[in-house]
Amino acid sequence: MRVLSKATVYGLRALVYMASERERTGYVSIGEISERLNISFHFLTKTFQTLTQHGILESYRGPNGGVALTKPADQLFLTDIVHVLEGVDFFDKCLLGLPGCGTFAPCPVHDFWKAAKEAMKNEFDNTSLAELGEKVTDDRFRLVA
Amino acid sequence: MRVLSKATVYGLRALVYMASERERTGYVSIGEISERLNISFHFLTKTFQTLTQHGILESYRGPNGGVALTKPADQLFLTDIVHVLEGVDFFDKCLLGLPGCGTFAPCPVHDFWKAAKEAMKNEFDNTSLAELGEKVTDDRFRLVA
């Protein structure tokens, strides 16, 4: 049951890593993140560029440059990231791929799937990067194989 | 939120179509299904071949040949199909893609995701092709754009 593309998975892991570095101030370099999390530097860079373009991150070039969250981590939610990286229709797709599947013209699994999506969206709406970062900092949860 | 590959989506739609043809006896040709559901004939054929190889369908060649469910539609569940087309580890994957993510070494979203997967699996375990086929027969639900 694969729900997120690799680009999104890497982006999320990287953002949670940033959020987990609580006390730290200033920019974090993409090189550091990619090393720590074992993610391809260039691939992550591209994902981060779209996050920057969409206001999730701000970046700064040069020595001591890098990226930083534009808001405190407790104000950035999974839904925000997923909307940018997977599209705003992420929680709005038919399980059987039918375009325009809805209450008026539903597929046979519409009712169940609608509920499942809502539960998922609810969780994503209420889970912040800060919350996930803390779990990593407290060391009971991991971000890397 | 895309969960199933196109191969699985097409396969499922086709199977539900077969189940929806209640009174019918004998084989249904792949050509008929692909026409009715607007699915590429050759692509569907390949998916059906793997379903045949895994005992979900039986096939018969020649005039009046086609495919048929190996069991009554009320004894075939979504989980059966998904296990064949997506793999038996379908309900067992980490949202963040970490290999071996589990209670002992969880990712930060493990608890939520585990529950979500269980809910999903529970629904798939208990939804039969017959149930979905009926919904289509009764005409309140659709399988095609």
Add this chain to the structure above:
DNA sequence: TAGTTTTGGGACAAAATTGTCTTAAATATA
């Protein structure tokens, strides 16, 4: 100013998924 570090952006390659086509094998019918 020159050199180093870092992101930005594009070209490009590899791999996986999706889709098309051709031929063979099995079966029925005339």
Add this chain to the structure above:
DNA sequence: TATATTTAAGACAATTTTGTCCCAAAACTA
């Protein structure tokens, strides 16, 4: 037996996703 119908199987192409590489632009440091 010859022909038509249907699935089986594999080659192949197109598309999307994933991954790599190179060079430019921005910023710091000496």
